[in-house]
Amino acid sequence: MLLSAGGLLHAQEPRRGGAITIATHSSSTADTLDPAKGALSTDYVRTHMFYNCLTALDTHLAPKMMLAEDISTDDAITWTIRLRSGVHFHNGKPLSAADVVFSLKRHNDPALGSKARAVTQQFDSVRATAPLTVVIVLKGANADLPVMLGTAHFAILAEGTTNFGTANGTGPFRCKEFSPGVRTVGVRNPDYWRPNLPYLDEVKLIGIPDESSRVNALLSGDVHWVNEVNPRSTRRIRGEPGFTVQESQSGLYTDLVIRQDMGLGRNPDFTLGMKCLIDREQMKRAAFRGYALVANDQPISPSNRYFFAGLPQRPYDPERARYHLRRAGALGMTLPVVASVAATGSVDMAMLLQQSAQKAGLNLALKRVSADGYWSNHWMKSPMGFGNVNARPTADMMFTQFFKSDAQWNESGWKNKQFDQLLVMARGEKDDAKRKQYYADMQVLVHEKCGIGIPLFIANLEAFSSRIKGASPHPLGAFMGYTCAEEVWLEN
Template identity: 50%
Template structure:
């Protein structure tokens, strides 16, 4: 008996695939294969191949239910104010950007057809034609001008106001052409506008409760801090998309509860689960884990503008007290790379590998704690499930401190309200930073003296000047040199301790198809709903 098929062609493969789509039973399919000259063993091979081929093709229909880990009553549908992953996911389903980053980190056009500039200071943006908002109004240059210009209005409270400040002029040249003028040259502008906050909204919008965008889905329900439901935009400008009929997104802050909701069938997708919760998935049929390695990290922030962080020796002691290898091995279960206390990850072309992380050295840590006068005193450290793996990290650091007489009082606070009440506020606390595509964005958001998310209140005039210099240079080698120096400064001088760059892990039903990695983070850079489909 042979396992080869005689006289079998690609057309025959197509015939089997079509039969599968029509719902033919396995017995009927094998009968068809045998009639075509296949032996039983070979028939099974062809059937398996055909089944995989059908599964790989997008299927329209179905409701996709997903759960994220962060939520707040301040959840918003205004892209300018988005700050949590829940905001990004919802906004990505309702709106589009001028550009986006593909799975390789390359900037691609979305609502823009082209970005052109001779000097990286004055940019001409050509818009796609035939794009409409959910209410039927056509997209025009006025919408783009309004969307970008509002980031400069203090009353809006844009999370990227500092980044947007470099855009000093906006002009609607005609209905499909926009001219953007920068204060200084910036070759990264097309990439910067791929940030989720720069999604395009309709000219004059002040009420964002309807989520009226040009995106793949139309809003049906939105309960801040609870859930949202969106349905397929039948007039979407991207042909054939989306595949899903509807998408429901909720937040379940506890990792184990999120996974249990997946296993029970309440949801199809559990975002960003920690290594402990991963064990619940292990060996379970019908479920998968999706790993994305990007620039995501959880950091321990010591504010330099208040005690105990105002004492430089205390900060130095904490950096020596962090056992990075143990954190990657135990807290992250190996799903991460050692961090060196600066935000530009090894995945970024500007990463400076010469900036070495502080080695775990309890003796040096004790020396600095003694010098600071704080050895033996109880120091509060705020941790929460809201910041991925921060509780496990805090426990490891606490144990290391106890061994040398440094009392770290780890205070575990609820995930609900963490970002509003503790992040950026507590003297020592954890943060969780999503990936950003360029060093300019990372430094502008997190380390410039006027950065909106300056977690340790790091201030340096020299750093600020270097940031402007690197931004304006069109010499890639020079930019790399400057960014490398800035990484060294942050690693040594700032109060942010970045033990590791975390590999994000999402858990999902095997019926969910189309998921790919994205450099902007898990859930396909938060834009997954547009690209996924459910296996029939």
């Protein structure tokens, strides 16, 4: 198998120059320039401004070559990566195989706290065999490796990098300013290895957690591009000349998270009862104005080739919920559920869930908390709350990062040996029909036993000035899969 470089075509002639400001929905003092620690869409945009990965993902989530000139394998276990020559870091250092080895191996240091450690534990060895050649040997076959290497966590650093007060990458922009929780400013890298890119002179990245403030900033001209647009705001934006609303179908979801290692969450009947209280159609209409697809408590979306369509849809059923909640001893109790605008749509979803719970004899006390600090202080720490999971390019990455027993982002603390075994078997299975069956079995296990409820797959809604050209939807996430800074330009 051989993957080789490809180019990009633009329908319009790009224009060089100009500056844009991007406002995202998340920003905090936890903002980072360390790709391994990135956790939010803001971090991913920042990473792609300053660094490159070995590959990049196109709009079909297929890998194309970036810092790697080609990637080859005969058995999906031993992979040979040949790097481009003539690539330099911002400080002038030439890219070498040693940089790639350092960047990939550092994820397995527990002290680092890499968000991709659950993925890189598949690496048996990573070594340089020539100045521009790296060989990766996996513990088991995984044909998805080139896709994995195209995600933001796997951006390549200069060997020995420990200071992340600024960024020294090979990316399209150099870091002019980085103030966590305030702003990030990147200026064009004049020595960028991709000819004629980027088009923009400067990109400023800021966070505006409040959606209405974010939209106001766009319409007033203070910013050029915003994400996480509430469906209620789309008519207003479209009614103003000079702005574009863009919708992308993806695997993004906001999920009800019930910790299975706390209180009532330890009882499977409680989890089942709560899942039966999810009125998906109502949530689609009321919380997302139709900009969503009904889901079925399985994290693989219908756009993924491994989506299991044969799983019977779980209905909204207050009577069945009452049965399971009674068995769990929860009827008549008042239980807190934590929500925040940080988790898209979760406040509206929690209010609808609260109404459904009343019909089944359960009182839910909605605890609405600030977006600032939600992910560090409440997510995965509250007995019952909400997560917000960006799409992953492969089923393996989704399952490995969020459902494997030892995954750092195992939201509900779910541990299932059968699931873990199926995950490893699916990676090494060359027969695609068998691999598809493994993934189907895993989706059934999540649907039936895991402590999360996935009501909907949410369409990514973003809006930008019509002066921005070259923008297009991407299934991985907003801002063209977080890579917009490198690709777009400003019209006069």
